[in-house]
Amino acid sequence: MTATERTDSFMKGLIRRNPGEVEFHQAVREFVNTVMPYVMDHRKYIDGYVLERLTEPDRVVSFRVSWEDDKGNIRANRGFRVQFCNAIGPYKGGLRFHPSVNLSILKFLGFEQTFKNSLSTLPMGGGKGGANFNPKGKSDREVMRFCQAFMTQLERYIGPETDVPAGDIGVGRREVNFMFGQYKRMRNRFVGVLTGKGLELGGSLIRPEATGYGCVYFAQSVLEHVGEGLAGKRCVVSGSGNVAQHAIEKILHLGGIPLTASDSGGFILDPTGITVEKLAWIKEHKNEQRGRMAAYAEAFPGSTFHAHARPWAVPCDVAFPCATQNEVNAEDASTMIKLGCRLVCEGANMPSTLEAIARFRSKGVLFAPGKAANAGGVTVSGLEMTQNSMRLSWPAEEVDNRLRDIMHKIHDRCVEFGGDGDQVDYLTGANIGGFVKVADAVLAQGIV
Numbered sequence: 001m002t003a004t005e006r007t008d009s010f011m012k013g014l015i016r017r018n019p020g021e022v023e024f025h026q027a028v029r030e031f032v033n034t035v036m037p038y039v040m041d042h043r044k045y046i047d048g049y050v051l052e053r054l055t056e057p058d059r060v061v062s063f064r065v066s067w068e069d070d071k072g073n074i075r076a077n078r079g080f081r082v083q084f085c086n087a088i089g090p091y092k093g094g095l096r097f098h099p100s101v102n103l104s105i106l107k108f109l110g111f112e113q114t115f116k117n118s119l120s121t122l123p124m125g126g127g128k129g130g131a132n133f134n135p136k137g138k139s140d141r142e143v144m145r146f147c148q149a150f151m152t153q154l155e156r157y158i159g160p161e162t163d164v165p166a167g168d169i170g171v172g173r174r175e176v177n178f179m180f181g182q183y184k185r186m187r188n189r190f191v192g193v194l195t196g197k198g199l200e201l202g203g204s205l206i207r208p209e210a211t212g213y214g215c216v217y218f219a220q221s222v223l224e225h226v227g228e229g230l231a232g233k234r235c236v237v238s239g240s241g242n243v244a245q246h247a248i249e250k251i252l253h254l255g256g257i258p259l260t261a262s263d264s265g266g267f268i269l270d271p272t273g274i275t276v277e278k279l280a281w282i283k284e285h286k287n288e289q290r291g292r293m294a295a296y297a298e299a300f301p302g303s304t305f306h307a308h309a310r311p312w313a314v315p316c317d318v319a320f321p322c323a324t325q326n327e328v329n330a331e332d333a334s335t336m337i338k339l340g341c342r343l344v345c346e347g348a349n350m351p352s353t354l355e356a357i358a359r360f361r362s363k364g365v366l367f368a369p370g371k372a373a374n375a376g377g378v379t380v381s382g383l384e385m386t387q388n389s390m391r392l393s394w395p396a397e398e399v400d401n402r403l404r405d406i407m408h409k410i411h412d413r414c415v416e417f418g419g420d421g422d423q424v425d426y427l428t429g430a431n432i433g434g435f436v437k438v439a440d441a442v443l444a445q446g447i448v
Contacts, residue, residue, distance in 0.1 A: 003036045003037040003040055006036055006040065007029075007032050007033055007036045010032060010036070010051060010052075011025070011028070011029055011032065014028055014055055018104075018107070020104070021103065021104035021107060021108075022104060023104045023105050023107075023108040023325065023350075024104045024105075024107040024108045024111065026108065026350070026353075026354060027108040027111050027112055027350060028055055028108075028111060029354065030350075030354055030357065030427075030431075031111070031115070031431050031435075032051065034425075034427055034428040034431045034432065035051070035431050035432055035435050036051075038417075038432050038435075039051060044443060045439055045443075048439075048442070048443045050439045050442055050443065053442060054085060054114070054435075054438065054439065054442065055111065057082050057083060057084045057085075057107065057110060058083050058084060058085060058086060058091075059081075059082075059083040059157075060080070060081075060082050060083075060103070060107075061080065061081045061082075061083070061129075061154075061157055062078065062079070062080050062103075063078075063079045063080075063153040063154075064076055064077075064078065064079070064153070065077045065078070065079045065131055065133070065146065065149050065150045065153060066149060067142075067145045067146045067148075067149040068145060069138075069142050069145075070139055070141065070142055077131050077132055077133045077146070078131060078132050079129070079130070079131040079150050079153055079154065080101070080103060080106050080129050080130060080131065081127065081128075081129035081154060081157055081158070081163070081165075082103075082106045082107055082109075082110040082127060082128050082129060083110075083125075083127045083157070083163055084107075084110035084111055084113065084114050084125070084126040084127055084128070085114045085125050085126050085438060085442075086125035086163075087125060087438050087441040087442045087445065088117075088118060088123055088124070088125060088437060088438060088441045089117070089122070089123035089124040089125045090124065090125055090160070090161055090162055090163055090164055091124075091125045091126065091127030091162070091163035091164070092113070092117055092124035092125060092126065092127060092163075092164050092165075092166070092378060092381065092382065092385075093109065093110055093113040093117075093126055093127040093128040093129070093165065093166065093378070094109075094128060094129075094130075094165065094166045094167055094168030094171065094377075095128075095129045095130045095131075095165045095166070095167065095168055095171045095175075095179075096109070096128070096129070096130035096131075096168040096169045096170060096171060097130055097131055097133045097134070097135050097169070097170030097171050097175065098130070098132070098133075098134060098169050098170045099132055099133075099134050100132075101130045101131060101132045102132070105325075106128045106129060106130060107128075108325075108349075108350065109128040109168075109349055110126055110127050110128035111126070112126075112349060112350065112370065112371050113126035113127065113128055113378070114126025114434075114438060115371050115430070115431065115434030115435060115438065116370075116371040116372070116374075116375045116378060116434065117375075117378055117382075118433075118434040118435075118437045118438050119371065119372055119375055119410045119413055119414075119430060119433055119434045120375050120378060120379045120382060120406060120410065121406055121409055121410070122379065122382035122383075122406075124164075124378065124382050124385075127163055127165070128168075129154070129165060130168065130170075130171070131146075131150060133146055133150075133170075134170070135170050135171075135175065136170075136290075140174070143174065143175060143178065144178045147175050147178035147179045147182065148178060148179075148181075148182040150179065151178075151179040151182040151183055151186070152182065152186065154179075155182070155183050155186050155187065158183075158193060159191075159193055160191045160192050160193050160385070160388070160389075164192065164193060164194065164195060164381075164385060165179075165193075165194055165195075166194065166195040166196045166377075166378070166381045167196040169324075171196075172196075172242070173196060173197070173198055173203070173208070176194050176195075176196045176197050176198075177197060177198050177201060179194060180193070180194050180197055180201055191388070192384065192385055192387075192388025192389065195207070195381035195382075195384040195385060196381065196384075197384075199393070202384075202387070202388050202393075203384060204380055204381075204383055204384035204387055204393070204394070204399055205393070205394070205395065205396040205399050206380055206396055206399040206400050206403060207377075207380045207381065207384060208242060208246070209246040209249070209250075210246075210376040210377045210379065210380035210381075210403060211242070211243045211246070211347065211374050211376050211377035212242065212243045212244065212245065212246025212247035212248075212249065212250060212322070212347060212376070213246055213247075213249075213250045213376055213400070213403060213404075214373075214374065214375060214376015214377065214379060214380075214403055214407045215243070215247050215250075215320060215322070215345055215346070215347040215373050215374050215376060216230070216247050216250035216251055216254065216256075216320075216345075217250070217376065217403070217404050217407040217408070218345060218368055218372060218373045218375075218376075218407050218410065218411055219318060219320070219343060219345040219368065219373070220254055221407065221408050221411035222343060222345070222366055222368055222411065222424075222426070223318075223343065225411070225415065225424065226366075229254070229255070230251065230254040230255060230256040230318070231254060231255030231256065232255060232256070232257070233256045233257065233316075233317040233318050234256075234257050234259055234315065234316045234317045234318070235251050235256045235257060235258045235259060235316060235317070235318045235319075235320060236259055236260050236311050236312070236314050236316040236318070236319045236320065236341075237251070237258055237259075237260055237261055237262075237311075237319075237320045237322055237347075238260070238261075238262045238267070238310060238311055238312075238320070238321050238322055238323040238327060238348075238351075239261065239262060239263070239321075239322040239323035239324075239347070239348070240261040240262060240263050240282060240286050240293050241286070241322075241323075243322040243347045243348065243374070243377075244261055244262075244320075244322040244323070244347070245279065245282060245283055245286070245287075247320050247322050247347050248261065248274055248279055248282075249279060251320075252274075252275070252276055252279070256318070257273040258273060258274045258279075259271065259273060259274070259311075259314060259316065260274075260311040260314055261274065261282060261293060261296070262293060262310065262311055262323060263286075263292060263293045265292050265293065265294055265307060265308070266293070266294065266305055266306050266307040266308055266309050267293065267305070267306050267309060267310060267311040268293050268294075268296040268297055268303055268304065268305050268306075269303060269304050269306065269311065269314055270296075270300065270302070270303040271302065271303070272302060272303075278296075278300060281296070281299060281300075282296065293305065294307070310327060310328075310332065312328060312332040312333075312335055312336050313332075313335050313339070314339075315339040315340060315341075316336075316339070316340075316341050317340070317341065317342055317343070318341070318342065318343045318344075318345065319336060319341050319343070319344045319345070320345050320346075320347050321344070321346055321347060321348055321351035321352065322347030322348050322351075323348055323351065324348055324349075324351065325348065325349055325350040325351055326350065326351065326352075326353050327348070327351045327352075328344070328351055328352040328353065328356045329353050329355065329356055330353060330355035330356050330358075330359055332356060333352070333355070333356035333357075333359040333360055334359060336360075336365075337359065337360070337363045337365060341365060342365060342366060343365070343366040343367075343368065344360055344365060344366070344367050344368065345368040345373045346368060346369055346370035346373050346374060347370070347373065347374050348370060348374065349370050349374065350370060351370065352367075357369075357427065361425070361427065364423075366424075366426065367426055367427055368426050368430075369426060369427050369430050369431075371430050371431070371434060372410050372411070372414055372426065372429075372430040372433075375406075375407070375410055376403055376407060379402075379403055379406050379407070380399060380403055383399055383402055383403075410430075413429070413430075413433040414426045414429030414430050414433055415429060416429065416433060417429040417432040417433045417436070418430070418432075418433075
């Protein structure tokens with residue numbers, strides 16, 4: 001049986017066992033496509049049924065979250081925690097509050113998180129969770145009541161040696177702090193059970209910046225591997241939230257030229273480049289005023305706003321998809337290739353479709369998958385866990401240096417398993433590099 005035939009057979013069984021979970025199917029297929037040849041060359045993984053075990057979560061918890069809004073109305077949402085794999089450490093992964101949250105999305109994220117955490121070099125397993133709650137438009141007190149109700153249901157399943165959640169879309173420092181307070185009240189323990197906390201609660205410096213910074217550090221490592229750097233490169237960035245803002249910030253630090261940012265309404269193009277001053281305006285406008293990116297074109301003459309569009313038709317050297325899953329499709333990929341894009345570095349989770357990835361790889365575009373390129377967030381979350389365990393706080397420079405060093409090590413791991421010279425297959429390297437550590441740990445622990 002060929003690797004393709006074995007992959008098709010494997011996916012047929014997985015889809016049958018997990019009907020309708022299209023995001024989960026996509027994530028597993030992308031992974032298995034590249035890992036299967038390696039698995040077939042190492043019989044112990046087939047005999048140990050490792051792929052089948054690693055695509056079945058250890059545990060899936062679903063619960064009702066009942067809370068009261070400011071008008072006295074009783075509301076109910078659905079909460080989840082997917083504890084995917086703890087073979088190399090306690091479950092670690094974010095909580096997402098968004099109306100789109102469902103089991104398929106959380107299983108895809110938890111599956112990806114398992115191998116991302118493995119690549120990080122830190123002892124962390126993979127998990128993900130959240131609720132179909134939308135914090136947008138809610139008052140601080142409504143968000144507090146929801147977070148407290150959510151943690152009331154979740155606290156029995158988590159702990160500093162068991163499962164350490166963090167933030168994700170819709171869950172920032174405010175939400176993490178509310179959940180931490182409720183956990184502390186219920187358990188009477190001040191421990192590092194959540195990461196992304198405020199500094200006064202034991203949070204780490206550089207945590208808000210980590211995913212965006214780490215993504216750009218990874219891109220710099222990819223370019224340095226071929227004898228180049230980010231300086232002078234035209235960069236297209238999607239998104240305007242936390243990841244995109246800090247990716248733009250680090251692009252500027254390293255001498256790149258960020259040209260775009262976006263939100264659900266469209267994207268802005270600034271042909272002269274987004275400067276430090278313009279980025280400060282974006283942060284104020286998005287974070288404090290909750291405004292839309294369309295206003296950027298009014299604030300900065302010479303820039304343009306493109307409604308209901310994504311920035312992938314803008315000529316660039318490097319693309320940073322930092323918004324959401326499946327935001328780059330096959331047509332986008334063809335356009336980017338035609339316009340000379342040489343590196344796609346994923347800041348979001350699974351922002352490129354399978355068809356887009358195939359086109360990038362077939363045309364020799366350097367493709368850095370999210371499980372490697374956006375591992376900076378969970379890396380600093382792991383460093384926050386370390387600081388909490390040691391009861392100390394490292395200065396920002398030390399955390400940033402550790403982040404940069406780990407992202408470089410992740411790059412080296414991808415090179416180790418993804419080929420030599422200029423033609424590194426970063427997708428294969430990331431998948432196999434993450435898989436080997438987890439798979440060997442699974443086998444070492446016996447049938448558990």
